[in-house]
Amino acid sequence: MLATVYGSALIGTRSHRVAVEVDVMNGLPSFELVGLPDPAVRESRVRVKSAIKNSHLQFPGTRVHVNLAPCDLRKAGPAFDLPLALALLQATEQLVPARTCDFTAAGELSLDGSLRPIAGALAIAHGAAERGDEFVVLPSGNAAKAGLVEDIEVYGVDTLTQAVRFLSGTESLEPVRVDARELLSRNGRHSPDLSEVKGQEAAKRALEVAAAGGHNMLLVGPPGSGKTMLARRLAGILPPLTLSEALEVTRIHSIAGLVPAGGSLVTHRPFRDPHSSISAVGLTGGGAPLPRPGEVTLSHCGVLYLDEMTLFKKSALESLRGPLEDGQVTIIRSMVPVTYPSRFSLVASMNPCPCGYYGDPQHDCSCSAGDINRYHSRVSGPLMDRIDIQVEVPRLTSEQLQARPAGEESSGVRARVAAARSVQEERLEGTDVFCNADMPHGLVEKHCMPDAEGGRFLGMAVERLGLSARSYHRVLRVARTIADLSGCERVSIQHLAEAVQYRCVERAG
Numbered sequence: 219m220l221a222t223v224y225g226s227a228l229i230g231t232r233s234h235r236v237a238v239e240v241d242v243m244n245g246l247p248s249f250e251l252v253g254l255p256d257p258a259v260r261e262s263r264v265r266v267k268s269a270i271k272n273s274h275l276q277f278p279g280t281r282v283h284v285n286l287a288p289c290d291l292r293k294a295g296p297a298f299d300l301p302l303a304l305a306l307l308q309a310t311e312q313l314v315p316a317r318t319c320d321f322t323a324a325g326e327l328s329l330d331g332s333l334r335p336i337a338g339a340l341a342i343a344h345g346a347a348e349r350g351d352e353f354v355v356l357p358s359g360n361a362a363k364a365g366l367v368e369d370i371e372v373y374g375v376d377t378l379t380q381a382v383r384f385l386s387g388t389e390s391l392e393p394v395r396v397d398a399r400e401l402l403s404r405n406g407r408h409s410p411d412l413s414e415v416k417g418q419e420a421a422k423r424a425l426e427v428a429a430a431g432g433h434n435m436l437l438v439g440p441p442g443s444g445k446t447m448l449a450r451r452l453a454g455i456l457p458p459l460t461l462s463e464a465l466e467v468t469r470i471h472s473i474a475g476l477v478p479a480g481g482s483l484v485t486h487r488p489f490r491d492p493h494s495s496i497s498a499v500g501l502t503g504g505g506a507p508l509p510r511p512g513e514v515t516l517s518h519c520g521v522l523y524l525d526e527m528t529l530f531k532k533s534a535l536e537s538l539r540g541p542l543e544d545g546q547v548t549i550i551r552s553m554v555p556v557t558y559p560s561r562f563s564l565v566a567s568m569n570p571c572p573c574g575y576y577g578d579p580q581h582d583c584s585c586s587a588g589d590i591n592r593y594h595s596r597v598s599g600p601l602m603d604r605i606d607i608q609v610e611v612p613r614l615t616s617e618q619l620q621a622r623p624a625g626e627e628s629s630g631v632r633a634r635v636a637a638a639r640s641v642q643e644e645r646l647e648g649t650d651v652f653c654n655a656d657m658p659h660g661l662v663e664k665h666c667m668p669d670a671e672g673g674r675f676l677g678m679a680v681e682r683l684g685l686s687a688r689s690y691h692r693v694l695r696v697a698r699t700i701a702d703l704s705g706c707e708r709v710s711i712q713h714l715a716e717a718v719q720y721r722c723v724e725r726a727g
Contacts (some may be wrong), residue, residue, distance in 0.1 A: 221308035224322050224351070225286075225301035226342040227293050229508065230556035231469055233338070233345025235322070237287040237529070238298060240305040245281035256294040265296070265327045266303045273331035273379045278310050278579045292554060294508050295338045300325035300355070302380055304385065313576040316387030321345040323355040323381070331378040335359030337475040340468055344369040353393070355381055363472055364467060365396035401483040402464055409454030409486070412628040414447075417618040419625075421448055424609040424720055426631050429455045430638040431699030432653035433692075434542065434564040434604060436527070438722060439611030445567035448611065449523045452565055453489045454628045456521075457636045463519045466559065470518055474511050488520030488562075494529035498537040502547050503558055507713045509549040512540045514560040527566040528596040535601055545656065548625030561652070564605065568597070578613055594723070603688040606655060606696050607720040638702040654699045659691060666694040672711040679718045693717045 223399050225236045236253075249263045262544040270277045284302060286293050301323040307313035309606055323341050326334040339360035346354045353371035356364050361374030371393040382387035412422060421437065428435040435452075437445040459467065471477050477484065492500065492513045499505070503512030513522060524530060528677040540545045541560040548557045573588045575581035585593070602608075642653050645665060651657055657665070668676060680690055696717040697709045706713070 219309045223301040223305040223308065224320065225290055225298050226322055226324055226345060228295070228338045228341055228473060228680065229343055229554065230558055231473060231511075233341045234291060235345070235349055236291065236293060236301075237285075238301040238305045239285040239287060240302070241283045241285075241571050242278050242306070242309045243281050243283070247281070248679050249282045249284070250681050251284045251286075251484070253284075253289045254292045255286060256292065256296075257292050258296050259286070260299050262296065262299045262327075264300055265299050265329060266328040268308065269327040269331040269378050270303060270306070271300070272329060273377065273382075273718075275312055275379075275382070276310065278306070281399055285655050288381045292508060295336065296326035296334075297324040297338075297342070299327040300333065300357075300378070300381065303327060306382065307382060308425065309363060313382050313386055317352075317385070320350070321353045321355060322349075322351050323569070325355075325357045325360075325375075327378060333357035333359075333376060333378070333381075338469075338473040339364045340366060340465075341441075341471040342702060343370055343372055344469065346370055352655050355384070355673070356586055361394040362396055363423045363468070363477060365394035366398045366468065366483055367459050367577065369673075392722065398465065398483050399462060402459065402461055402485050404485075409628065410451050412446075412451045412455060412631055413625045415444060415451065415625060416621060418444055418448065418611060419616050421609050421611050422625065424607050425704065426635060427696065427699055427716075427720070428452065428563065428607050428629075429635045430654075430703050431606075431642070431695065432563060432655040432656070433606035433696060433699065435566070436602075436605045436608040436723070437565070437567040437611050438570055438608065439567075440581070440613050441567060441574045443611045443613050445611050446525055447526075449491075449521075449567060451567045452563065453487045453521045455635055456487050456563075457632070457639050459485065459487060459519060470511055470515055470559070474516060476516070489523065490517040490520070491523040494524075495527055496534060497531065498507065502537045502541060502560075503549050503556075503675065504551065507553055508554060509551050509556045509558075512539065513563060515558040515593040517562040518559045520562055522562045522564050522613045523564040524564070526595060526611065527568045532596060532598075534705045535597065539601055544599075561656075566605070567611075569593075578665070580613065585701055599686070602723060603686050603692070606692045608722045609720055611688045611720050634703060641702045654695045654702070657695060657698075662691050662694050662698075666698040668694075668697070668708055668709040668711070671708060672697075672714045676713050676714050676718075679714075683721060685721070689721065693721065696720060 220241045226233045227236045340363045343364035347370035358374035364372040373391045435661050501513050545561040547560045570576040571585040572593045576583040576687050697713040700713040
């Protein structure tokens with residue numbers, strides 16, 4: 219007898235329907251599985267057989283053919299265990315569904331018939347809702363995540379036996395519903411506060427400008443000056459996640475398996491700080507047979523921090539150029555293209571020289587001019603052009619170290635940042651641009667051009683600092699953000715002067 223139950227294959231952040239077709243026929247006992255399965259899917263025959271037997275159900279002692287359609291779509295992971303077991307029980311007439319509507323099932327089976335959570339439950343439920351399925355059956359550990367999708371009923375089951383009883387109508391279950399808006403409003407995660415940073419008023423101002431306009435940022439200073447401490451406080455002054463952003467971030471983290479067990483919605487902006495030994499694949503994503511999201515995607519709608527940027531492999535740093543420019547990354551593995559979102563704020567730090575003490579009044583620098591040039595050349599010019607704000611973080615004096623922190627709290631800075639973002643949203647309404655840092659050249663020419671006095675000042679800055687065309691436009695974008703923080707409609711010379719000050723690498727050169 220032939221039976222079909224629908225499962226789901228994840229390609230990138232999207233869910234694709236897979237028909238799990240099972241045909242039980244007469245013949246010698248065998249189990250054949252086709253349809254581009256990966257090793258985890260091929261091994262499901264062992265898990266399914268033991269789970270059925272240990273659930274006091276009958277595994278057929280005849281020939282079993284399983285097809286995962288469409289056959290040209292690669293299937294990966296253990297999520298096909300549950301639909302395969304259910305289709306097999308339907309084919310042997312041990313399961314007669316009480317509801318004939320289309321539904322999607324996904325879950326990993328243990329040998330005793332219990333269900334383990336899987337990665338990507340939110341994406342699976344979202345895809346099933348888009349296809350018009352009436353409900354989805356998932357492990358109970360995934361129900362809270364999938365329940366965030368409003369347009370479909372989500373049922374969580376603990377065992378294969380419970381799934382069979384539910385589908386046959388002998389046991390009733392309540393659909394899991396999660397109010398995403400309520401979860402987002404109860405975001406109580408504590409972020410490091412900006413008021414804890416001693417001194418560094420110029421760097422804190424630059425941090426506020428970076429948050430207000432979504433600009434990338436480079437902190438340059440000697441060891442122990444507070445670069446990492448500043449970077450870790452950027453996420454705390456960014457505006458709270460919107461509902462759509464929170465759902466998108468949760469879907470990405472669910473696919474990567476980063477949402478904790480029992481958790482549902484990611485309510486805080488991500489902060490990722492990979493080690494300097496990371497590869498280009500680790501940063502941008504990849505792997506075989508299907509690509510996995512990298513750090514640029516895991517930091518989507520949040521912050522990616524590269525501590526000691528010059529220690530990263532040059533190939534890894536250069537791989538950031540595309541995501542920084544486009545806000546997404548496309549990976550092709552085995553002729554399968556996958557596009558992941560990667561709209562993040564980059565914060566990097568580096569020393570002024572190899573020994574770290576160039577320009578430090580308390581330590582002598584042991585580096586030659588050639589050493590310093592080679593050290594700075596580890597970060598290419600095109601990548602440096604994509605960093606809008608470059609600010610020096612000097613060593614604190616003894617008086618600053620001994621003084622009690624008296625700076626402004628993150629909440630006050632966050633309010634100004636949110637107000638500036640609101641101005642940008644109103645200005646950019648009707649476009650696919652979210653903040654000043656993402657404005658294309660046409661919008662820069664429309665909204666960022668200065669008055670006559672500012673234009674003359676900017677022309678002198680271009681000649682003296684040798685700014686490239688990309689750097690020139692980034693200075694204008696930063697100046698636009700500074701004007702938004704000041705409540706000014708027009709970019710003027712004082713806004714441009716502050717923006718040019720945030721190009722410390724060109725000024726040092």
